[in-house]
Amino acid sequence: MSENNEYTPPKVWKWDAENGGAFAKINRPIAGATHDKELPVGKHPMQLYSLATPNGVKVTVMLEELLALGHTGAEYDAYLVNIGEGDQFGSGFVDANPNSKIPALVDHSTDKPTRVFESGAILLYLAEKFDAFLPKEPAARTECLSWLFWQMGSAPYLGGGFGHFYSYAPVKIEYCIDRFAMEVKRQLDVLNRHLADKKYMCGDEYTIADMAIWPWYGAVVSNTVYEAAEFLSTHEYTHVIRWTKDISERAAVKRGRMVNRAWGDPSSQLRERHDADDFETKTQDKLEPDNNDK
């Protein structure tokens, strides 16, 4: 690996599988399955295969919000996909999402099971299926979808750009950190100006645009990813901070962020979710951390 000015790319790029860094097991230049493995299927209409990264949390929050509104058709089983172990390259997962990324949803309430992949597509699918969290008035619906797509096109600069080069890359490269820090600050400022006179992204109504944006940009300003709040001076984005706090306090959001979580405080982890009661057990864990005393 060289980061000096004298590097000249070869005529033809070759995969050096031995030298792929910390992510060699999960980043590959080829698609498709590496091994046969069927996906488990539980009892509920919605089957989710995911992990509690920001993209995963978007969907578990949406499902919990739908259930909180009484949409029993949104009942779901959530299975953990361990991307560090290559679960996303199992044949069943690739059938559900040929892009081998979490989250993947399979709706078993349709005539034939329907696969839905890409977190933004899943949010839109569920919003339309249950007629919820997407404004009905045409101009408001359009604005909501513009912001939903904004999140999809912008967050790669936050996650695959800034987060990677600031936190995960094996070497700190000034040019890359500068490039992506500038872009992430611009994106935060876009949100901050927009939220200056609005409760939520689309006005007074909490929508899938909020559910898409909050897990990424809310995590940056509350310093729960990358530990970059000081570096990025996120205290400047006061409207984003207020909006983040409002959303964080929603009961469905608190539940959604626990699902498929496989790190942090054990009481914050609900690695698989198959029943609404699963959370109550975890909440008891949290209130009474030492269950052995009972």
Add this chain to the structure above:
Amino acid sequence: MSENNEYTPPKVWKWDAENGGAFAKINRPIAGATHDKELPVGKHPMQLYSLATPNGVKVTVMLEELLALGHTGAEYDAYLVNIGEGDQFGSGFVDANPNSKIPALVDHSTDKPTRVFESGAILLYLAEKFDAFLPKEPAARTECLSWLFWQMGSAPYLGGGFGHFYSYAPVKIEYCIDRFAMEVKRQLDVLNRHLADKKYMCGDEYTIADMAIWPWYGAVVSNTVYEAAEFLSTHEYTHVIRWTKDISERAAVKRGRMVNRAWGDPSSQLRERHDADDFETKTQDKLEPDNNDK
């Protein structure tokens, strides 16, 4: 600028506006307008403010396809946004798209003009408005939208990642080129496997998923961006190449890629588009390159 292993990021990132490289004029860490400038408004229902980058071409192709189907409500004026000169930071453009990126569409056929931003959102808006290029059968519609969102989340690794570090960055950084070359090859392989048994992304029907994906991935395999076809061994992706060629031959696509183009062969450039006849003049230019002879 340093690319050696000893770089340690500061506690707090600061904008060095003087040292921003070739993109200093267009990349900023703050959002909002830099100057007052109203957007021009022409005579047609649809007003487009754009540039013939892949994201811009998505929308001009869609508008030309809609017009080819007879949807006169898709008639449009297309104004050039010179991003190198900062047109995207004019107050009128920021009102149309607070993210200051092309393309931005304003629909004047609605009660009040409706702004739509993000190329994927614009494609979906137009598909729903004119009931075209989006499958009606629910499972097929869902699949189409999954691929539409796939493109939005994937192309930043192609454009802002690979393209930037391979072609545009002031220094060639091996780690970055490796990282993004691997991901772009994976994405091309996702498409190649998917297209192996399909005419278009969603089967026999040409949809907005094709219109979103073709301008980016078709350009890579036909070597019209980044000059990286050999480097990425794009000849391997035979199904993507076949699909790219099929789409490139559509008359509406040939027109769409000319609109708001401000580089290359002058006869390929229709810098502003206000009338269907504008193309005929250009085609004559192309057949008779030396108009001074006439």
